[in-house]
Amino acid sequence: MPEGTVHEAEVHAVLSARSKPRSNGTIKKKVVGLSAALVIALVLPQVVTNTYWLGLLNFLIIYSILCLSLNLILGFTGLLSLGHAAFYGIGAYTTAILMTRYHVGFLPAMLASAMLALVFSLFLGIPASKVRGDYFTLLTIAFGEIFRLIAQAWIGFTGGAMGIVGIPIPKVFGMPIRTETQFYYLGLILLAITFVCLTIIVQSRIGRALIAIREDELAAKSMGINTPWYIIMAFTIGSFFAAVAGSFLAVYQTTVTPSNFRLEESCLMIIMVIVGGMGNLWAPLAGVLIMTLATEMFRSLAEYRMLIIGGIMMLVLLFRPQGIFGSSAFKD
Amino acid sequence: MGLLETRNLVKSFGGVMAINDITLDLEEGDILGVIGPNGSGKSTFINLLTGIYRPDQGAIRFGGHDITGLPAHQVTRRGIARTFQNLRVFSNVSVLVNILIGQHTQIQNRLYHLFLTPLAARKREKAAEKKALGLLKMANLADRRDELAKSLPYGEQRLLEICRALASNPRLLMLDEPCAGMNPNEMDTLADFIRELRAKGHTILIIEHNMPFIMSLADRIVVLDAGRKFKDGPPEQIQNDPEVQDIYLGKEDDI
Amino acid sequence: MLYEVLMIGVMVGAIYTLITIGYSMVYGVLKLMNFAHGDVYIFGTLMTYTLLAKNQWHPALAILLAAVAGGLLAALVEIVAYRRLRAAQHRMISMITALGAAYVIQNLSELRWGNQVLPFPSLFPSKQLMVMGHAVSLTHLVTLVIAVGVIAVFNIFLKRHKMGKAILCVSEDISTSSLMGIPINRTMSTVYFLGGVLGVIGGVLYSSSYGAVSLGMGFRGTVIAFTAAVIGGIGSLGGAMIGGMILGISENIISVYVSSTFRDPITFLILIAILLIKPTGIMGKVEQGKV
Ligand SMILES: Nc1ncnc2c1ncn2[C@@H]1O[C@H](COP(=O)(O)OP(=O)(O)OP(=O)(O)O)[C@@H](O)[C@H]1O
Ligand SMILES: [Mg+2]
Numbered sequence: 001m002p003e004g005t006v007h008e009a010e011v012h013a014v015l016s017a018r019s020k021p022r023s024n025g026t027i028k029k030k031v032v033g034l035s036a037a038l039v040i041a042l043v044l045p046q047v048v049t050n051t052y053w054l055g056l057l058n059f060l061i062i063y064s065i066l067c068l069s070l071n072l073i074l075g076f077t078g079l080l081s082l083g084h085a086a087f088y089g090i091g092a093y094t095t096a097i098l099m100t101r102y103h104v105g106f107l108p109a110m111l112a113s114a115m116l117a118l119v120f121s122l123f124l125g126i127p128a129s130k131v132r133g134d135y136f137t138l139l140t141i142a143f144g145e146i147f148r149l150i151a152q153a154w155i156g157f158t159g160g161a162m163g164i165v166g167i168p169i170p171k172v173f174g175m176p177i178r179t180e181t182q183f184y185y186l187g188l189i190l191l192a193i194t195f196v197c198l199t200i201i202v203q204s205r206i207g208r209a210l211i212a213i214r215e216d217e218l219a220a221k222s223m224g225i226n227t228p229w230y231i232i233m234a235f236t237i238g239s240f241f242a243a244v245a246g247s248f249l250a251v252y253q254t255t256v257t258p259s260n261f262r263l264e265e266s267c268l269m270i271i272m273v274i275v276g277g278m279g280n281l282w283a284p285l286a287g288v289l290i291m292t293l294a295t296e297m298f299r300s301l302a303e304y305r306m307l308i309i310g311g312i313m314m315l316v317l318l319f320r321p322q323g324i325f326g327s328s329a330f331k332d
Numbered sequence: 333m334g335l336l337e338t339r340n341l342v343k344s345f346g347g348v349m350a351i352n353d354i355t356l357d358l359e360e361g362d363i364l365g366v367i368g369p370n371g372s373g374k375s376t377f378i379n380l381l382t383g384i385y386r387p388d389q390g391a392i393r394f395g396g397h398d399i400t401g402l403p404a405h406q407v408t409r410r411g412i413a414r415t416f417q418n419l420r421v422f423s424n425v426s427v428l429v430n431i432l433i434g435q436h437t438q439i440q441n442r443l444y445h446l447f448l449t450p451l452a453a454r455k456r457e458k459a460a461e462k463k464a465l466g467l468l469k470m471a472n473l474a475d476r477r478d479e480l481a482k483s484l485p486y487g488e489q490r491l492l493e494i495c496r497a498l499a500s501n502p503r504l505l506m507l508d509e510p511c512a513g514m515n516p517n518e519m520d521t522l523a524d525f526i527r528e529l530r531a532k533g534h535t536i537l538i539i540e541h542n543m544p545f546i547m548s549l550a551d552r553i554v555v556l557d558a559g560r561k562f563k564d565g566p567p568e569q570i571q572n573d574p575e576v577q578d579i580y581l582g583k584e585d586d587i
Numbered sequence: 588m589l590y591e592v593l594m595i596g597v598m599v600g601a602i603y604t605l606i607t608i609g610y611s612m613v614y615g616v617l618k619l620m621n622f623a624h625g626d627v628y629i630f631g632t633l634m635t636y637t638l639l640a641k642n643q644w645h646p647a648l649a650i651l652l653a654a655v656a657g658g659l660l661a662a663l664v665e666i667v668a669y670r671r672l673r674a675a676q677h678r679m680i681s682m683i684t685a686l687g688a689a690y691v692i693q694n695l696s697e698l699r700w701g702n703q704v705l706p707f708p709s710l711f712p713s714k715q716l717m718v719m720g721h722a723v724s725l726t727h728l729v730t731l732v733i734a735v736g737v738i739a740v741f742n743i744f745l746k747r748h749k750m751g752k753a754i755l756c757v758s759e760d761i762s763t764s765s766l767m768g769i770p771i772n773r774t775m776s777t778v779y780f781l782g783g784v785l786g787v788i789g790g791v792l793y794s795s796s797y798g799a800v801s802l803g804m805g806f807r808g809t810v811i812a813f814t815a816a817v818i819g820g821i822g823s824l825g826g827a828m829i830g831g832m833i834l835g836i837s838e839n840i841i842s843v844y845v846s847s848t849f850r851d852p853i854t855f856l857i858l859i860a861i862l863l864i865k866p867t868g869i870m871g872k873v874e875q876g877k878v
Contacts, residue, residue, distance in 0.1 A: 080679050127863040133678065134620045135862055138813055142855035145810070153848040200446050204457065205432070205439045212433045215422040218878065222382060222416075224408035224437035224500055233443070263806070267686060274683065303698060310690025314668065317684045379878050416878065 041188055045181045054180035058252060060292055061187035062245050065194050067272045067284040069241035072198060074270065075278030076207060077234040078214030079133065082266045083124070083140030086147035087117045087239035089261030091246025093151065096164040096256045106170030106177075110247040117243030118236050125235040129228035144263055151258040163257030170251040183252050190248055194241050195281075201237065202281050210234050264306070271313045277323025287323065335360040335535055336381070336504060341390035343373075343380055350376040352559035354390075358504070358537065363530055365550030365567070366539045369580055373559040374539045375417050378506050382414050383407040395503060409437050413502035415493045417509045417539075423482035427473055430481050430492055431464035434499030438463075467495045471525060487518030491525065498529075505529070506537040511545055519545060547571055555579070590721050592843050593836065598727045598796065600835025601734035603815055605789030607827040608741065609661075609782025610812035614821050615758040616778050619678060622685040623664045624786060625809030626692040631657030631787030632707075632800050633700045639708050646710050654787040661783030662776045664688045670772065689809070697802055704801040707794040730792045737788055741781070742824055754778055786812075807851070814858050 048054060070084045094113035098104040104112070124143050128136045151158045158164065170177050170186075177186050201207055209230045212220035221227050250256050268291070276287025291312070298308055316323065334357035343351040350373045358364055366374050379385045381392060383404035392400045399407055413434075422430050432439075439460045445453045468474040471491045476484060481492060490510055497505055510526075511519050519542070526549055529536060540546040546553070546567075553570040555563040557579045563570055570576055610624045631653040638649035668684040714725040745751035753774050757764045765771050790808070794800035811834060819830025834854065842850040 078679065080682060124859075127859060131862050134618075134682070135817065137620060137682070138810075138817065139859060139862060141810060142814075142858050146852045146855045149848070149852045153852075197447075200450070201443070204446050204453065205436055205441050205460075206443060206446070208429060208433045209436060211425055211429070212422055212436075215424060216420050218384070218404075219416070219420040219422065220433075221404040222384070222408060222414060223433050223496070224405045225433075226403075226405045267690070270683060270686075304694065306690045306697075307694035310687040310694065313687030313690070314684055317680050317687065318667075321680050375878065384878055 045184050051180050054184060056292065056296060058180065058183050058187055060288060061184070061191050062249055062252075063269070063272060063288045063292060064285055065187075065191050065245040065248070066242055066269050067276070067288050068191075068194055068198055068281065069238040069245070070269050071273050071278060071281065071284045072202070072210070073234050073238040074273055075280075075284070076202065076210040076214060077231060079128075079231065079234070080137045080270075081140045081235070081238075082137055082263060082270070083144040083147075084238070084242055084269050085261040085263065085265035086140075086144040087121060087242040088246040088249070088265070089147055089151065089256075089258075090117045090120055090239075091243025092250040092256040092260065093158060093164070093246075094243070095247040095250040096167050097157070099167055099170075099251070100164060103168075106172060106247075106251055110244060113247045114240045114243040117239045117246075121236040121239035122232065125232035128235065129231040140266075141263065144261075144266060148258050148261060148263075151261070158258075161258060163255055163260075165255045167250050167254045167256070177251070187248055187252075190244055194244065198237075198241070199281055206230070206233065268309060271309055271316075274323055275312065275316050283323060334358050335395060337393040338381070339391045339393075341377075341380060341392070342388045343376055343385060344388060349559045351380060351387075354556075354559075354561050356554065356561065356564075358535065360503075360535050361533055362551050363526070363536045363538065363549055365546040365553045366537060366556060367541070367543075367546060367553060367570075368556035368562070372556040374556055375508055376559075377556070378414060378508055378537070378539065381407075381506065382412055408500055408502075411501075411503035412506065413497035413500045413504070414506040415490075415497050415508055415510060417512065419486075419489055419493060421481040421489050421493050421496065424480060426478050427468065427481055427484065427492055428461070428464055428477040430496050431467055431499045432460060434496035435460050435464060437500050464499060467499060470528070471495050472521075485518075487514045487521070490514060490518070491522065494522075494525070504535045504537065506539075508539045509541060510538065511540055511542045523549060543571070588843075591723075592839050594721075594723060594727060596836035596839035597832065598731045598734070598835070599793070599839060600832035601731050601738070602789045602793045602796075602831075603811055603835045604738060604828045604831030605734055605785050605792070606808055607812045607815040607819075607831045608738065608824060609785040610809075611816040611819075611821055611823070611827045612754065612758065612778050613782050614813075614816055615823070616754070616761075616775060619669070620682050620685070620813060621664075621782075622682065622809060623661070623668070623689040623692060624782065624812055625805040625807065626689045626696065627657050627661045627664065627783050628786030628790040628808055629800070629802060629805030630660060630692055630696050631783070632790035632794050632804075633696055633705075633802070635787070635791050636700075636705055636707055636794070636800055640706070650788065650791055653791070654784045657787035658780040658783035660692065661779040661786075664692075665776055665779040670775070689806075693802065693805060696805075700802065702802040704799050707798055707800045709798060710791075710795040726796050730796050734789070734792060737785065738824070738828065741785065745824065750774070750777055814854070817858070818861060 044057065045054060048057065066084065066088060070081070073079050073081050073084075091110075091113040094116050095106070095109045098109040098112060099106065124139060128139045131139065152161055154160070172186060177183055209220065209225045212223060212225055213227050213230060217227055249260070272287040272291045273284040274287065275290055276285060277283035291309075294308065294312065295305065298304065301308070336356075336358040338354055338356050341351050341354045342349070352373075354377065366377065368374050376385065380387050383399075383402050383406065386401050390400070391398060394407075394410055394412060397410065399410055402410070422433060425433075439456055441453045441456055465474055465477065468477055471494070473488060473492060473495065476488070481489060484492060490513075494505075494507065494510065510522055514522065523545060526536065526538070530549075538546060538550065550567055553563070553565065553567050554561060555570060555576055562579065563573060563576055606628060610621060613619075613621050613624070634656055635649050635653040638644040638653065639646060664685065668688050669681050709726065711726045711729045715722045716725055716728065717723070718728075745755055753764070753769045754777065756767070756769055757771060757774050757778075761771065764774075786808070790800075790804075793804075815830030815834045816827060817830070818833055819826030819828065837857065838850055838854055841853050845853065
């Protein structure tokens with residue numbers, strides 16, 4: 001069998017001459033950056049003691065998990081999903097119902113929520129993987145609306161428009177989580193897990209297969225990539241982590257209502273991802289920060305909220321479509 | 333028994349018979365040139381063989397197995413790789429990642445490997461990267477590994493696409509008009525590259541309009557005309573065949 | 588009972604057809620989802636509401652002005668969101684830009700009209716007629732006649748008028764059309780303009796027959812239009828009609844015989860089922876692009 005290889009020695013020369021210094025440099029930079037971020041994240045609640053700001057930080061964490069997971073679908077696979085809020089909602093409602101009605105502990109409830117979201121995303125992902133890009137978007141809209149309308153209408157099960165209240169204090173390995181700071185650290189752990197899992201996936205052949213689908217689906221098929229399968233995979237993994245965020249939201253807010261999971265939320269997540277940049281994994285986090293601060297700053301202008309969101313969205317796409325920190329993933 | 337055998341392949345689009353009853357055998361280690369006027373069905377032929385289109389009738393056997401109607405990704409797994417007539421590199425990713433994507437079928441890491449046996453998974457990734465670099469070295473692209481594919485000059489993008497196809501370690505490589513849009517220098521580089529592949533024993537099917545190029549490389553030439561196999565023989569014979577010249581001259585001045 | 592349900596279903600179907608046509612033409616031309624469509628027509632409908640209920644204008648004049656305003660707004664969306672993006676840009680970017688535009692328009696309408704349900708004046712006298720032994724509301728009948736009339740006029744425009752032919756040509760093949768000397772940009776803007784105009788007419792008919800208008804109907808309209816276009820097959824007038832009718836009739840049957848709360852979820856489930864069984868839509872063809 002012919003092999004497209006050359007002599008080991010040559011390869012070695014190439015590796016040592018070119019890649020080593022460079023990859024060492026970037027790895028060092030990455031390690032420094034990551035550990036700095038980690039240290040800041042860990043000491044932040046010691047510095048920020050104001051509950052308002054701590055609350056904001058906790059929402060930052062929730063949106064970070066949401067946007068990281070959405071980015072796998074949107075930025076890596078190139079699929080416009082407008083149903084992310086529904087999976088977020090499935091996670092929140094499942095946790096809320098299990099904990100209030102069946103007295104399930106937080107961690108099992110969270111796991112169950114994520115698994116349920118996975119099942120639903122599989123159910124939706126199978127048709128979605130077969131249709132063209134914009135039909136995919138339509139499917140996710142339809143799914144999101146079905147979820148929201150059912151949450152609103154099935155009063156006996158979901159509490160209708162009032163939602164579910166009185167979600168108990170979560171216990172993690174016996175430790176009750178009550179204060180803003182405690183929630184912050186719990187959220188940070190969940191965010192870190194999400195980040196690590198997605199990083200591992202994105203840097204593997206699976207992540208590259210997703211990128212290939214985004215770049216050119218037909219060529220991806222010709223590379224031996226089973227494209228429907230990978231589309232389903234991106235969609236289910238993304239939805240899984242969205243449900244984790246929803247689960248955290250449920251215990252943090254102690255209530256869930258349908259209005260938490262409107263289409264508008266999905267749009268907000270998309271904008272965060274776009275403003276940050278879609279090309280790499282962490283860039284959306286910048287978008288989360290910017291958009292959360294922006295919407296907070298304009299809180300007194302609540303009636304202009306959508307105007308501001310939509311305006312930023314258009315301005316970014318018109319003048320810097322790759323986002324603030326993204327690579328030029330979507331510019332031809 | 334040949335590596336690739338097609339039997340009475342038929343494919344039509346609406347009323348157009350793009351491929352009409354083509355039966356063809358390809359031996360392992362051969363370089364087969366496919367020529368023919370525009371619209372004679374050359375690309376359609378490759379698209380049928382690689383599962384991009386489904387044949388209306390007929391059968392395709394590859395390495396002794398029936399692969400008729402298999403989806404594209406499974407055909408690639410069986411060992412057929414290709415390039416496209418209109419360049420289709422993954423433009424917004426680096427040269428190296430293009431090759432790594434090409435190695436998709438060669439890297440065995442599944443989702444659970446990444447989390448359950450991370451070290452072994454990492455090792456397989458590293459090995460793949462090493463192999464990818466070897467391929468890039470062969471095409472003189474190694475020092476551009478971190479550049480975005482779209483930033484390469486056209487000829488190098490074509491080379492990159494061939495390397496990406498080779499990365500799946502195919503038993504049969506199919507190139508659809510690899511010279512299109514290349515300057516003479518780039519063409520020479522490409523010809524050398526293909527000779528190198530031949531020396532290594534690759535089986536290659538090349539569609540090409542550039543006669544000197546294809547005649548100097550191919551062991552055998554098949555001429556398609558209006559979806560039919562019009563001629564099949566060694567390059568010298570095809571070159572001097574007046575009928576072949578007729579179908580080209582009669583239709584256009586493409587050469 | 589069933590007769591009446593079907594009658595209303597057909598009327599709603601005709602209105603949906605109007606809303607879908609504009610959407611479907613745009614889609615056929617650009618192959619891009621236009622998220623702003625619903626917000627444009629609801630803007631026009633709300634404007635009609637103000638002109639009629641507050642300023643006491645003559646209905647014809649009010650609708651004309653609002654339809655033109657809606658059309659211009661749609662054309663503006665095309666120019667801002669699509670035109671500069673059309674050249675060598677990932678499709679998704681244009682789609683999301685339009686989503687941003689939808690938000691802006693929606694918010695502007697909300698600032699002016701709020702998001703509560705407003706009582707829309709009835710355009711036609713509320714009489715009952717007897718047709719073949721069945722009582723039929725005059726409003727429904729007149730609405731149906733107007734909707735069908737507008738569709739027919741639009742159809743003639745497409746087939747006969749120079750610009751109509753250009754639109755059909757562009758939706759077949761953009762690059763060939765531009766080679767043939769058809770002014771692409773102007774044609775596109777016209778498609779958007781007409782889409783907006785037809786949408787506003789549909790919105791006004793809908794609101795007047797139900798006696799209500801609210802901002803929330805905008806987004807629903809976008810989804811309805813897309814769903815109908817997908818069901819019927821995108822880019823064709825006939826397809827829009829089939830899709831609009833199927834949706835209008837099935838919706839009314841569901842809300843009467845099942846539950847009006849589950850009308851939209853069931854509609855969406857039907858859509859998912861259709862795409863599951865036939866990913867290209869009921870009337871859509873499988874297209875294998877040339878490789
Ligand atoms: N996907 C398709 N849909 C419709 N017709 C097609 C399709 N693919 C190919 N054809 C038609 O089939 C015929 C053969 O096309 P093909 O691309 O195979 O020719 P070719 O020999 O590769 O030509 P060229 O030298 O121009 O590349 C042409 O008439 C073409 O229009
Ligand atoms: Mg060809």
